Amino acid sequence: MLVFEFKTYGNSSQFDAVGEAIRTAQFVRNSCLRYWIDNPKKNKYDLNKYCAVLAATFPFADELNSQARQASAERAWAAISRFYENCKKKIPGKKGYPQFHKDCRSVEYKSTGWKLDPDRRSITFTDKKGIGKLKLKGTRDLHFYQINQIKRVRLVKRADGIYVQFCIDVNRTENTEPTGNTIGLDVGLKEYYTDSYGVTVENPKFLRKGERVFKRSQRRVSKKVKGSKNRGKARQTLGKRHLKISRQRKDHAVKLARCVVQSNDLIAYEDLRIKNMV
Incomplete structure (x- = not known):
């Protein structure tokens, strides 16, 4: 589908x-x-x-x-x-x-x-x-x-x-040629993941980079009168900020996963929940 x-x-x-x-x-x-x-x-x-x-x-x-x-x-x-x-x-x-x-x-x-x-x-x-x-x-x-x-x-x-x-x-x-490579991935909090070869991928931290803009947009929403058109416009602007971050995260994850899948025949990773690790 x-x-x-x-x-x-x-x-x-x-x-x-x-x-x-x-x-x-x-x-x-x-x-x-x-x-x-x-x-x-x-x-x-x-x-x-x-x-x-x-x-x-x-x-x-x-x-x-x-x-x-x-x-x-x-x-x-x-x-x-x-x-x-x-x-x-x-x-x-x-x-x-x-x-x-x-x-x-x-x-x-x-x-x-x-x-x-x-x-x-x-x-x-x-x-x-x-x-x-x-x-x-x-x-x-x-x-x-x-x-x-x-x-x-x-x-x-x-x-x-x-x-x-x-x-x-x-x-x-999709037709892909076998590479003969195997890899193990360890997902972390500081690093995005670390593979079995010792290579680490840094966490892009899109939310932290845009935190200043988020705070400014949130303050604008708080200052507006509830139910007014200006508050609706401010909420829409804040929603666009969140939408941009979600799209950045998805784009980074999909592209990185595609590179890992195309470069290896077997991928092993732990079935962990990040929420329980925090």
Whole structure:
């Protein structure tokens, strides 16, 4: 399964409709979770049936695509099944009892509710939320894949805009020549990792390098009046700072992992949790 992400462009009314769709998906997910709490013996299929009850009861829920409502119910069941699995495995500590979402940032469509244009550069959402046609901008090319290979389409809200993710059902393989090398990795706190040859990779510490900018952005949020537009703008700026750090961390980890995998045939590492080592 490949996930391709594109940034979307539209007008303010379209982005407001996206926000309404995300809030509706959150409502459906929380309602299904409440339904399971009141009726613990209900299963996944009962939650999917309950989506039809919500659509008949609440007009704003009926505006969302039916398969998008089912996808929200599946999210609720994923949290429930994860809790059951943790109980069966007798994991020490908290078992992860399902919680209600307060700030959901995505809505997921399945095979209906959207239509990709022939040029693969724009997508139209056809449910009653009124999102309409959004332009796509990204480096990936969707012409290599058929429409029936796209199993899921997600609208994701981030600090710097709205993104569309395409989940494509395809088997990806890479041909690499054997190197005959083996390596052991020891993850640490001061160093990013130390391998069995004594080579250490320093921790980039992206958060520490941008700490001064973070503090300044946080002070600006604290000085603004709660509920004002200026506070919303300051919060958005702070969110962009955090988003940049998360992208730097992911880019560093992915590139470094790819280099290690391509250079060695066998990689051994300890299954440790950094949270327990701190």
